[in-house]
Amino acid sequence: MTCDDFQAHYLARDGGADSDAHLAGCNWCRSRIEELDAIRLQLDATAMWEAPSDELEEAIVASLRRTRGPIAPTNRAWTATAVAALLVVVAGAFVLIQSRQPDWDIALPASPGIGATASVAGWNTPAGTRMEFSINGLEPAGENEYYEIWLTADDGRHVSAGTFTGPGRIESFAGVSRRDFPRIWVTLEPNDGDEGIGGPTVLDTGS
Numbered sequence: 001m002t003c004d005d006f007q008a009h010y011l012a013r014d015g016g017a018d019s020d021a022h023l024a025g026c027n028w029c030r031s032r033i034e035e036l037d038a039i040r041l042q043l044d045a046t047a048m049w050e051a052p053s054d055e056l057e058e059a060i061v062a063s064l065r066r067t068r069g070p071i072a073p074t075n076r077a078w079t080a081t082a083v084a085a086l087l088v089v090v091a092g093a094f095v096l097i098q099s100r101q102p103d104w105d106i107a108l109p110a111s112p113g114i115g116a117t118a119s120v121a122g123w124n125t126p127a128g129t130r131m132e133f134s135i136n137g138l139e140p141a142g143e144n145e146y147y148e149i150w151l152t153a154d155d156g157r158h159v160s161a162g163t164f165t166g167p168g169r170i171e172s173f174a175g176v177s178r179r180d181f182p183r184i185w186v187t188l189e190p191n192d193g194d195e196g197i198g199g200p201t202v203l204d205t206g207s
């Protein structure tokens with residue numbers, strides 16, 4: 001196994017006995033582990049939430065370049081290796097990005113008199129439901145008000161999934177599954193110390 005192979009596999013978290021043996025016997029790769037770990041963390045964080053940035057791609061290329069110095073025009077073999085190594089990383093990131101597609105994506109109709117359009121995408125996770133609300137045209141909440149997201153079960157139990165103050169892209173999480181709590185709705189709540197549902201409904205998938 002070459003140093004390039006090792007580092008590409010390491011970045012892709014695709015190590016094995018060969019990788020372990022290479023690392024044990026290679027001072028150069030051991031000296032670069034800290035930098036590779038930093039890139040790996042960045043890859044993990046990026047793959048969770050967004051497409052890889054140009055900076056990240058540059059960081060990977062720059063890091064791989066340092067294994068052999070600048071790419072000379074005659075060093076075609078190295079260039080091919082770098083491209084192959086980058087493809088391993090990008091393919092890994094692509095698989096993670098694909099798996100980020102929401103499990104469901106539904107409209108969130110506005111109540112009569114509320115001039116807003118909204119939808120919510122959701123990801124079912126072992127810890128609950130991650131949601132991303134996309135809300136346009138909703139009046140910003142007043143000074144002593146906030147909007148609150150609720151999930152409601154068929155038997156009437158409610159779980160709050162967070163509060164917000166105006167339109168835009170809202171990240172939310174609820175510690176229940178949507179299968180058990182199918183209704184998603186938003187109320188405008190007075191900030192009066194009462195944690196119950198008190199205000200008017202502005203958005204609602206209906207039960």
Ligand SMILES: [Zn+2]
Nearest residue numbers: 003026028029
């Ligand atoms: Zn090495």
